Amino acid sequence: MIAYVIRRLLHTVLVVFAISLLIFFSIRLTGDPVTVMFSAGEPTKEAIEEVRRNLGLDQPLYVQYLIFLKGLVTFDFGESFRSHMPVMDLIMERAGATLALAIGGTIVSILIAFPVGIISAVKRGSIVDFFGRIFSLIGISFPNFWLGIMLILIFAVNLKWLPSSGFEGPQHLILPSITLGMILSGILARLVRSSMLEVMNQQYVSTAKSKGISDWAVIIKHAFRNALLPTITFLGLQFGSLLGGTVIVETIFSWPGIGRLIIDAINQRDYPVIQGGVIFLAVIMVVVNLIVDLSYSLIDPRIKTGGSGRA
């Protein structure tokens, strides 16, 4: 187990290193931050050179990259070109809002998808199943900007029940969470349904039924628990990417999350913020991935992370 964790951690370092190379060089292919910064004036060549020097952009690329790598190790991604604030501070400022939305969205998706998926599977082929499947399809195919704006129109403008934007109290979390959760729940419900179907054909389910345990107890205790495995993987990865921010939902609901931070930084070619932000997300994704893998063995004792794999 420990060897496995160490191996995975080394793997993580490799992934983060590869991403650092990719992000560092790719953003430098798409335009110059100093030109963006000066877009309103008529700077002299000397002024442009001066700014380059001040931002460290006059250094050879490999030197700039080494500085960035050094920062990566010490969690110091430098200062934003635009706000002159430390990049880590900018990210941490938004971490709370991003986490709140990711949790909210995940909870909503679970609340919707689990019952829909389970009932669909249990009542397979019935009209309930049909509606469940249609619901999943709608969830998957609804564009979230449309859903977000619809929810605002219905619940904020017409019914006046909920606020339409901002990050102030728990009531502000409801509409963005529903928007995010609805979209996720479509895929999740399908996943729950198919894993339930697979599990319900297993012999131990029939055995449990034949022992005379009530139907729902069999479904929840025996079938659902075993169907959880692929669901957890999906939820874990999804949660990781939600922590990366959901630009569209954040924009619609004026949610101060990490997604908006990175998009704004990309538009301004604010290299330190883009680099810091992307690396931060990469680390989160890799760590979440690891946690998901490790949690397998808790849910399914047959899976050993030591080496022999699935029993």
Added chain:
Amino acid sequence: MKKKLSILFALLLSFTLVLSACSSGKSEKSSAGSSEKGKEENPVKDRGNEIVIGVTAEPQNWDPIDTFLLDWSTVATSVFEGLVDRTLDLKLQPGLAESWEYLDDNTLQFKLRKGVQFHDGEPFNADAVKFTFDRLLGPEGQKGPQYANYNSIDHVEIVDEYTVNLKLKSKDPVLLTKLAGYGAVIVPPKYVQEKGDEFFNNNPVGTGPFKMTGYKRDQEIVLEKNPNYWKKGLPKLDKVTFKVIPESSTRLAELQTGKIDIMKRVEVAQSKTVKESSFLELKDVGTPTVYSMRFDTAKKPFDNKQVRQAINYAVDKDAIIKDILSGYGKSISTYQSELSFGNNPDLKPYKYDPEKAKKLLKEAGVKEGTQIDLFIPGNDATFKEIAQAVSFYLEEVGLKLNINSVDSTTLISDLIPNGKAGHMYRQGWGGWTLDFDNTAYLMYSEGQKWNPSFKDAKVAELLAAERSTVDQKEREKIFKELTEVLYDLAPELNLYQAVDLYAVNKRVQNFQPPHEDRMRLEEVSVK
């Protein structure tokens, strides 16, 4: 089973229709509300002597020497002041200086206003002016985008506590209007030195009618009345909150539910909803920004003046303004708005005349079906429609337009400067000095980053001439000639001057929408 399925699909379809009806039904409902006046109640109650304004973005940094963003000026105009100020109709007027005069070509003397205090209690005087310009022109300022705008100033000389001389390196005919610009607003020396630049970025202090008392990045900015403001009896409001709401539909929802009182950047498509509400008012204002499709004159066939003129004749600009912009735009004859010093009102935009366009193209030897590449920013849905309309008009005269949507930052900072933006590209520009000088230099002077290819000896001569004198009558004459030359050379297909739309709750009194995003709120009150 099949029958069952088709019934279910029908049900689903009707569900979707009901949902979408909910959305469009909303505007119909509000329209009904306005015809039965008084039925719609103003949702803003008990807000007191304060207003909330919904804006699209915030600059992330309030230091005036670090910014050029309109979003900065929307808020910071209430916090900072310069020696020179502009009225709402953009006329220059005394700000923190009571008067000024040129002692000689290179010395501009200012008499400062007495009894003015910064929000932290520091006095405003000649030291503050000197500190401000030393900072702007020194190492700290050189890190930012404003420095280059003011480098005609050599240094500031203190004559006495309330008199300063700006010593100039060279004549600068647009210096006064630049002093009303962002970079030259006066900052408090003690505060900046003691607290440091990073603190100042987030906690700005000026002499303006409001002081910033709260700032949550990307969320809101709170301004409170400056009780010691030098204009007696102003400001009238106790508090102004700016909420950052990037999505326009959400801003409108906030306005309709009374969470905000003023909405910046109303989209043309939303204007109807605003007009139909009984408690909202739509205000439109012409801006200095003009939109054109500029030609890369190094590329064939656009190296030929006749072809460029032909395209100007081929496109019906008035129809575009009327149909796509719902009339919220004004036609232009050169690449500047009517608000710009140097605009020539005698020039009339090229008339829509496809026959003449065809004739010119034929004379220039342009074959039918010639392909033209147009580059536009992908984030501007309205302009995409305009590009499609232009494509239609060009097809009428036998040209085939390929529209390329690209990332707007890449377009501005990479493709245009390097001549990689096709034969034509969209460019929007306002000219922050409100003087044609800025736009004309950036677009037509050789070696400028946004001028990959245009050159003309006469234009270069006139540009040098207008910069060599501070006599504004003389400059006006030069600009008249310059605009005539440019009109004939047609370096761009000039489309329109942008009109900004604001929506305002009727409880707000005396709000005049600004031409250039700089909201002036000291006279604003509520009923």
